[in-house]
Each structure stands twice: as C-alpha cells, then as structure tokens.
Amino acid sequence: MASLGKAILSIIAPKKAVKKGGLSATGTYNPQQSQNVLTAPQYQDHLTDIFSSRSADDARTLIMTLIEQDPDMSAAVNGYLTMANTQPIILVRDMDGEIDADATKALMQKIKFMTVPTDYTKGFQMKMNLEQWCEEIRYMILARGGAGVELIYDEKLVASDLRNVDLVSVEWFERKPGEYKPRQKVSGQTDGIDLDIPTFFVAFYRQNPTKIYSNSPFVSTINTIAARQQVINDLYRIMQYTGYPRLEVTVVEEVLRKNMPANVRMDESKQTEWINSRMAEIRNSVQDIRADTAFVHMDSVEPGIMNEKSPGAGIDISKVIETLNAQNQAGLKTMATVIGRGASGVNTSSVEARIAAMNADELNAPVSAILSNVFSFMLHQDGYQGFAEVSFVKGEMRPELELEPQLTMRQARLQTDLSLGLISDLEYHLQMYHRLPPEGAPELSGTGFMQAAAGGAESRADEVTPNSDPLGRSLAPEGSKMAKSKQVKKPAPKKAAA
Structure with a gap:
C-alpha cells in the first residue's frame, strides 16, 4: 500500500520547459521604450490633497500614495515590516514527511546562488537576498x-531570481x-502576457473567498484619512482668520469728507465713488504689510489689532481629531502603541505590543506559502520527490538577554524529552536553534544522558533535604562527617586549666 500511495502522489513535471528570462513584466518595464531612461518620480506628491483626489483615483493608487505620504499609514506599514522580519526556517521533506537533511543543504546552496552575483561578465546585477525577497x-x-x-x-536553465509581479x-x-x-496587462501589448505558467505563484492575505481580486487590508482607512485631511484643511483656514492677531484699520469718514475736493462735494454719487477709491488705496497699502514693517499713516486712519486679547478662541477640535484618529487606527489594523499614540498604562501597552506581534506573524503566512511553492518547484525540476517547507520564527519584542532565562528553561525541558526519546535530534535543534544539526553532532535521542548526568545512583530518602546543599557541604573532603551532616555542630568546650 505504501508503494501504491507513493505512485499516486508522484510529482508530474511540466509539459514545456521553463523559458529563460521569464515572461512577466515589472511595473517599470515598457516594451516600446526599453532603450530610454526610466522616468524619475515627481517628488511633489505630498502636495496632493486626498480629500479631492480620492474621487478621481483608484483605491489601489490611493493606497500606494498613502503608504508613502500619510504618517499613520507609513507608521503602520513600517511596524508590520519590522515585526514580521524574523528568521526564515527552510526544510525539505520527502514524500513520507521526514526531513531530508541532504536535500535541505542542497536547496540552501541553490538559494545562495540566486541571491549573489556569480557571473561577473554581465556587469551590474541587482540581486536581492532572501530577507529582501520576503520584505518585498x-x-x-x-x-x-x-x-x-x-x-x-x-x-543555463538554473534558477536565478524572483520577479515581483504587481x-x-x-x-x-x-x-x-x-x-x-x-x-x-502590459502597456504596448494588446493581448498582454499569458501567465498560465508553472513558474508563476500567487498568495493572498485575508482574501474574500467569494472574489479573486484582492484589496489592501488598509482600504477601509481611506475615507477616515480623507475626513481627517478635510478637518486639517479647515483648521488651516480657521487659523488664518482667527488663530493669529489681525491688523484692523479704521478709516475716519469725517476726516475724509473734510479733505474731499470741492467738485466732488456737490455730487453725492461722486462722493461715494471718491470714498470707495480712498478705501481701496488704503486696503492695497495695508493688506500685504508685515508685522515687523513700519506703518505710516495720516490721521484719517486708525490702525489696531482685531483679536489681540483672545487670538486662539474658537471651537474645540480635539475631540473630532481623537475620533478620527481612533477610526484611522481601526482601519489600519494596528495598535495605538505602534503608530505613536499609546496613552494607556504599561499593561495596556504590553498587550497591544503582543497583539501587534501576532498580527505580524500572520503576515508571514502568505510569504511562507509563496516561497514553499517556489522552492518545491526548484526541487521538482531536479527530479526530487518531496516538498520544501518554509516557516518563520515567531516575532518576539523582548531583547535577547531578557529571553535568556526562558530559553534556558526551554533547553532543559527539550533535553529531558530528547533524553527520553520523545523527540528526535532534528526536532531538538529546530526548536532550540531553528536549524539542522551541524556535521558530526552526536545523536542523543533516547540515550538517557540526562539521568546519567544526574549521577546515576539512586538517592536515599533520608539524605534528601528541602535545602539542597545551601552551605556547599558537597565541597567537603570525601569521607568526612561534614559531608553528611545536616546541622552545624558546635565545637567542644575547652577544659579549664588546673
């Protein structure tokens, strides 16, 4: 039955050979302008107002812009990428599910050759390592x-790179x-590029099972960010009108009328026109005046400050901002501590940090799925009957020195299981060091080395005390009474002199 199961689960190679150089196009490639320099971005995107651009741009375009422009979005993405950047564990298992150490080492060599330049005759080569692949x-x-x-x-039909396909x-x-x-879809090609090929791999994160097209997990925050942008724009306008002291100029109409020309006084329409002209002249001379510039005027003008007593008086906008910030945090699926808004106690911050680390661990699941399929395909191309398995070490926010006592306790527990034969040597090294055993490491599973290290001889019940050698009596010379003494004996009194 075992041989029949292996025959049924045998791996079938693709019908066509893989194409050298790949088929897909990158986001910056244009087949009609392949000889031209790539267009540099305009570094004025920060001037874009999302409140007005969200009605014109696609949600996917807005998300890319917000990741670069919005501080909360940028902080959330940076937090995810930082906490999810943990050590990858790559293994190869045969069809029976057993770890194949030799195949794992061979696969690691192939991955290494994919991440460093080896043919220097090609000139500059932008090679990325495994950590950069995962981050991308x-x-x-x-x-x-x-x-x-x-x-x-x-x-040479050797795996050389991984190409990101948007x-x-x-x-x-x-x-x-x-x-x-x-x-x-590629610009300049009507039919596009058919990616129905075995070397193209896709993985989704929290995908709606009723749809094939995916959305960013941050798409729900677009409206909140736009609303906050509108509030900030209103605050700017309010500050311009009420937030700063404003110059007030009073024109004394009586003085103007006394200095009015004689031909104008006889006609009321000319009087109004003349007064409006003088008002416009005064306005033009005052509206661009700076705070440190002298203002010279006649007695027909009385300057002053409009809101010098309470320039900051206005509506309390803090509650609106706090509400929008809370909604923004919910849309970003992150914790207040991660984006710099943690205002609770230490315990709350610890819980938030733990939840943030768990969310980052979940982000590694699709990365593991893609890399497992990629590396398994590489093995199958060489005729290996088995699969690659990629996983990541769980995120931990505590420093290594603080974790040392916990790691020591884990080591003692795993060594006990290893001594009893409950786990294999491979499992011990993977759980303890996240790697395969080094060459020449002894096989200790089931050898009982922990019992031998404890002394081997059975201890007597009357020799066991709650205080296990607190005074270092085991350091006494062998055979002396002090070694078995359970209490301190007083020296005998000296005899009195005769």
Missing part, C-alpha cells in the same frame, strides 16, 4: 492584499468553476 512580498501584501512572483531561470496588472479568467488563469 510583505510590502506588496500590505499594499495589494496579495503578492505574485515569477521564478526566473537563466540561459497584482494590479493581473487579470483573471475562470473558464471552469474554481479554476483561475492569470494574464498580465
């Missing part, structure tokens, strides 16, 4: 709700129920 996938998951990568092979450019076809086929 996490970034796209936060921005798009999913990530897609293509495994790239070089001219899911915004991917269209999906469902020709059969539950069977989706991707195609990438």
Whole structure:
C-alpha cells in the first residue's frame, strides 16, 4: 500500500520547459521604450490633497500614495515590516514527511546562488537576498492584499531570481468553476502576457473567498484619512482668520469728507465713488504689510489689532481629531502603541505590543506559502520527490538577554524529552536553534544522558533535604562527617586549666 500511495502522489513535471528570462513584466518595464531612461518620480506628491483626489483615483493608487505620504499609514506599514522580519526556517521533506537533511543543504546552496552575483561578465546585477525577497512580498501584501512572483531561470536553465509581479496588472479568467488563469496587462501589448505558467505563484492575505481580486487590508482607512485631511484643511483656514492677531484699520469718514475736493462735494454719487477709491488705496497699502514693517499713516486712519486679547478662541477640535484618529487606527489594523499614540498604562501597552506581534506573524503566512511553492518547484525540476517547507520564527519584542532565562528553561525541558526519546535530534535543534544539526553532532535521542548526568545512583530518602546543599557541604573532603551532616555542630568546650 505504501508503494501504491507513493505512485499516486508522484510529482508530474511540466509539459514545456521553463523559458529563460521569464515572461512577466515589472511595473517599470515598457516594451516600446526599453532603450530610454526610466522616468524619475515627481517628488511633489505630498502636495496632493486626498480629500479631492480620492474621487478621481483608484483605491489601489490611493493606497500606494498613502503608504508613502500619510504618517499613520507609513507608521503602520513600517511596524508590520519590522515585526514580521524574523528568521526564515527552510526544510525539505520527502514524500513520507521526514526531513531530508541532504536535500535541505542542497536547496540552501541553490538559494545562495540566486541571491549573489556569480557571473561577473554581465556587469551590474541587482540581486536581492532572501530577507529582501520576503520584505518585498510583505510590502506588496500590505499594499495589494496579495503578492505574485515569477521564478526566473537563466540561459543555463538554473534558477536565478524572483520577479515581483504587481497584482494590479493581473487579470483573471475562470473558464471552469474554481479554476483561475492569470494574464498580465502590459502597456504596448494588446493581448498582454499569458501567465498560465508553472513558474508563476500567487498568495493572498485575508482574501474574500467569494472574489479573486484582492484589496489592501488598509482600504477601509481611506475615507477616515480623507475626513481627517478635510478637518486639517479647515483648521488651516480657521487659523488664518482667527488663530493669529489681525491688523484692523479704521478709516475716519469725517476726516475724509473734510479733505474731499470741492467738485466732488456737490455730487453725492461722486462722493461715494471718491470714498470707495480712498478705501481701496488704503486696503492695497495695508493688506500685504508685515508685522515687523513700519506703518505710516495720516490721521484719517486708525490702525489696531482685531483679536489681540483672545487670538486662539474658537471651537474645540480635539475631540473630532481623537475620533478620527481612533477610526484611522481601526482601519489600519494596528495598535495605538505602534503608530505613536499609546496613552494607556504599561499593561495596556504590553498587550497591544503582543497583539501587534501576532498580527505580524500572520503576515508571514502568505510569504511562507509563496516561497514553499517556489522552492518545491526548484526541487521538482531536479527530479526530487518531496516538498520544501518554509516557516518563520515567531516575532518576539523582548531583547535577547531578557529571553535568556526562558530559553534556558526551554533547553532543559527539550533535553529531558530528547533524553527520553520523545523527540528526535532534528526536532531538538529546530526548536532550540531553528536549524539542522551541524556535521558530526552526536545523536542523543533516547540515550538517557540526562539521568546519567544526574549521577546515576539512586538517592536515599533520608539524605534528601528541602535545602539542597545551601552551605556547599558537597565541597567537603570525601569521607568526612561534614559531608553528611545536616546541622552545624558546635565545637567542644575547652577544659579549664588546673
């Protein structure tokens, strides 16, 4: 039955050979302008007002802009990427689920050759290491709700790179129920690029199971950010009118009329026109005056300050801002401590930090799924009957020195299980050091080394005390009475001299 099961679960190679250089296009590639320099971005996006641009731009475009522009969004993304950046654990298991140490080492060598330049005749090569691959996938998951990568092979048909494919450019076809086929939209190509290839891999994060197109987990915060932007714009306008002291100029109409020309006094319409002209002249000379500039005037003008006693008087906007900040935090799926708004006690901050670390661990699940499929494909191309398994160490926000006592207790517990044969040597090294055992490491599973280290001989019940050698009596010479003494004996009194 075992051989029949293996035959049924055998891995079938693709019908066509993989294409060197890959098929997909990057977000910056334009086939019609491949010889031109890439367009540099305009670094004035910070002037964009999301309250007005959200009605014109796509939600996916707004999310990318907000990740770079909005402080809360940027802090949330940075917090996710920092806490999720933990050590990856890569293993290879055969069809029986057992860890294959030799295949794991061979796979690690292939990954290493993918992440460093090896053919220096090609000139500059932008190679990314495994940590940068993982960060790029996490970034796209936060921005798009999913990530897609293509495994790239070089001219020698050796795996050489992972290419990020923005899911915004991917269209999906469902020709059969539950069977989706991707195609990438590329500028300059009407039919696009068919990505129905075995080297293209996709994973989603908290995906709506009734849809194939994904959304960023932060899309629910767009309206809140826009509302907060509108409130801030209103605050700017309020501050311009009521927040600062404003110059007030009073024109004495009686003085103006005394200095009015004789031909104007006889006509009321000319009087009004003449007075309005003088008012306009005064306004033009005063409206651009600076606070440190002298204002020279005649007795027909009386300058003053309009709101010098209470320039900051106005509505209390703090409650509105606090409400919008709370809604913004909920839309970002993050904790107040992470984005710099933690105002509660130490216990609340600790709970928030723990929840933030758990959320970051969940972000690593789609990264593990993509890399497991990529590395398994690499193994299958070499004819290996098995699978790669990628996982990540759980996030921990405490420093290493603070964790040392807990790690020591874990080591003692795992060594006891290893001594009794309850776990294997591979499991011990993976749980303790997150790696395979080094070459030449002894196999200790089931050897009972912990009992041997404890002394081996059985202890007598009357020799066991609650205080296990508190005074260091085990350091006494062998065979002396002090070694077995349970109390301090007083020296005998000296005899009196005769």
